[in-house]
Amino acid sequence: MKALAKPSAAVSGKTGWKYKVRSFFLYVKRHPAMYLMLVPGLFFMIIYKFVPLYGILIAFKDYNIFLGNNPIDAIAQSDWVGLKHFHRLFSSSQFMKVLSNTLIINGLKIVWLFPIPIICAILLNEIRKVTFRKFAQTAIYMPYFFSWVVIFGIFYSLFGSYGTVNTVITALGGSRIGFFTDTKVFRSVLVFTEGWKEIGYNTVIYLAAITGIDMTLYEAARVDGAGKLRQIWHITMPGLLPTIVLMLILKVGHILETGFEQVLVFYNPGVYDVADIIQTYVYRLGMGQMDFPLSTALGLFNSVVAFILIVGANAVSRKLLGRSIW
Amino acid sequence: MEKIKENISHHRKSVFAGRGMPASTGEKCMSIFAYTVMGLFSLIAILPCLHVISKAISNGPDVTAGNIYFWPVGFQLETVFYVLTKTAFPTALKNSLIVTGFGTVISMITTITTAYPLSKPEFKGRKVITLLYVISMVFFGGMIPAYMVVRSLGLLDTYAACILPFAIVQFNMFIVKNYFESLPESIEESARVDGAGDLRILVSIVCPMSKPVIATVSLLYAINYWNNYFHAMMYTKSPNMNTLQVYLYNIISNSQDFVENLASGNFMINITSEGMVAAAVTLSLIPMIILYPFVSKFMIQGITIGSVKG
Known part of the structure; x- marks a missing residue:
């Protein structure tokens, strides 16, 4: 664009910004509809995305929601207190607990669940019977479209204290397992249900990447006498590697942000010790205890660290794969 | 003759033994392994759904006794009808349909009208506005x-x-914008020569050419609205404003509504609180299951469209 614009500016003898302003108004005059079209989107974005950014000030004030005309006006009316709420936050024992819970739960999910969709995609690709392949793909992809509440309903019916699994366990002479109440088991439930919901979706992503691999490579390998395992190891895996790296970077980049709705729906006071993550704690601090400044401070801490992680992930992705995440 | 043939075949076998044979046994093992593992995964995905559906339509006493595994015991639809007529389920369903319907329409209009100007390289102010959307995607004010x-x-x-x-979900807007950018300019150009305005071109030329991406993104929005639990819970408090997800969560975590309903006198042998929860969950799955073939087809397209740029 710049390269195009500059010579024409020189030709017409107009200098930089004057020319730019004139051509801008000329364009606006000729295409008013283009600017009108932007209005709804900008309207929603400013009100619901940028005004909340102003609301971050709550973390630095002794916020009193009843000052002023409305809760947003109250932000301006409240007194500045500097970093007081951050001192409160970092000195509380809860903070370290929810931070480590967030990292542990999402870390466990990555360790246990990350390789499965890759394996599934490779295996699905090996299945020659089209009907079976379609069936399996459909079956494992379906739970992705269920909400966490519905998944909670389904698994509560199966794994609840008096659910099907416990009925079987007691019938076999064992003692009931509190899948939703035992602090030792609860994280496994989170990991398992996360896998149940997400594996199919990720499998489809890897399948799409596999279809992009040049088929002639397999034929050449077969002629050279390479077996199935060798073909997978030397052709499919290298073909998938960029996608694998990208997905891993994304997962690590979002480690502070994922899993909120799942935990919010699945947990209960009995397992707060092992399940309370940053965002559920933000929610309870704010909406439960009405400690808006502390909640906002924790939310801000989370956003800032998450932002750094994602920008870092993007830098890694650019360096390793030569492409940006967004 | 026979012997020669045998010899040849023997010979061929021995020739292939060095290279081909391991491949073929390996292939067989691989194939068996693939079928077994994927069969197992499919079962794990399907059985929980079958369980909850079975529970919704099984005989009441068997539900209470915990006799339902992955297939109905007996058959009755009383529970389903009861949930549909005597509980707050229809209200919640109505709320969810309203939010999903209006939400998807509003989102699509906003998304398309934002994506179109931003997809034009000659559009003045494109960089600034795009940057605003990227900023709003990365910085988040918080709950x-x-x-x-x-x-x-x-x-x-x-x-x-x-x-x-x-x-407006920025990610969806960028998917649509990328798609608009990939459309050929020539058709729009000829319409412009004929005197059509920008809005006219968008509505009658660009949109019809973009059916796949519009379908995909509409479904993304619709699923978002339909499945949203947290925001619906946080922003609506009164029971008659509950969306389906909020209502389901409330009845699953404490079946108070149902217990009261049952205590109010109209006792029926087949209607159990557990069965009613299962029926409500099953009913809420039905739109998803009906839409699923379209959804999965378009979502796979969406993944491919989205991954064009990465």
Whole structure:
């Protein structure tokens, strides 16, 4: 664009910004509809995305929601207190607990669940019977479209204290397992249900990447006498590697942000010790205890660290794969 | 003759033994392994759904006794009808349909009208506006500030609270924008020569050419609205504003509504609180299962469209 614009500016003898302003108004005059079209989107974005950014000030004030005309006006009316709420936050024992819970739960999910969709995609690709392949793909992809509440309903019916699994366990002479109440088991439930919901979706992503691999490579390998395992190891895996790296970077980049709705729906006071993550704690601090400044401070801490992680992930992705995440 | 043939075949076998044979046994093992593992995964995906559906239509006493595994014991639809007529389920369903319907339409209009100008390289101000959307995607005010905005606007407990904050999802907007950029310029150009305005071109030329991406993104929005639990729960408090997800969560975590319903006298042998929860969950799955073939087809397209740029 710049390269195009500059010579024409020189030709017409107009200098930089004057020319730019004139051509801008000329364009606006000729295409008013283009600017009108932007209005709804900008309207929603400013009100619901940028005004909340102003609301971050709550973390630095002794916020009193009843000052002023409305809760947003109250932000301006409240007194500045500097970093007081951050001192409160970092000195509380809860903070370290929810931070480590967030990292542990999402870390466990990555360790246990990350390789499965890759394996599934490779295996699905090996299945020659089209009907079976379609069936399996459909079956494992379906739970992705269920909400966490519905998944909670389904698994509560199966794994609840008096659910099907416990009925079987007691019938076999064992003692009931509190899948939703035992602090030792609860994280496994989170990991398992996360896998149940997400594996199919990720499998489809890897399948799409596999279809992009040049088929002639397999034929050449077969002629050279390479077996199935060798073909997978030397052709499919290298073909998938960029996608694998990208997905891993994304997962690590979002480690502070994922899993909120799942935990919010699945947990209960009995397992707060092992399940309370940053965002559920933000929610309870704010909406439960009405400690808006502390909640906002924790939310801000989370956003800032998450932002750094994602920008870092993007830098890694650019360096390793030569492409940006967004 | 026979011997020669045998010899040849023997010979061929021995020739292939060095290279081909391991491949073929390996292939067989691989194939068996693939079928077994994927069969197992499919079962794990399907059985829980079968369980909850079975529970919804099995005989009441068997549900209470915990006799339902993955197939119905007996058959009755009383529970389903009871949930549909005697509980707050229809209200919640209505709320969810309203939020999903209006939400998807509003989102699509906003998304398309934003994506179109931003897809034109000659559009003045394109860089600034695009940057604004990228910034709003990366910086997030947080839960409490967002709540304060909705509260200040007096939107708490309205449908608008469940729709407007999510009216434009930046990621979806960028998918549509990328798709618009890939369309050939020539058709639009000829319409422009014929005197059609920008809006006209968008509505009658660009949109019809973009059916796949519009379908995909509409489904993304619809699923978002339909499945949204947290925001609906946070922004609506009164029971008659509950969306389906909020209502389901409430009855699963304490089946109070149902227990009261059952205590109020109209006792029926087949209607159990567990069965009713299962029926409500099953009913809420039906739209998803009906839409699933379209959804999965378009979502796979969406993944491919989205991954064009990465």
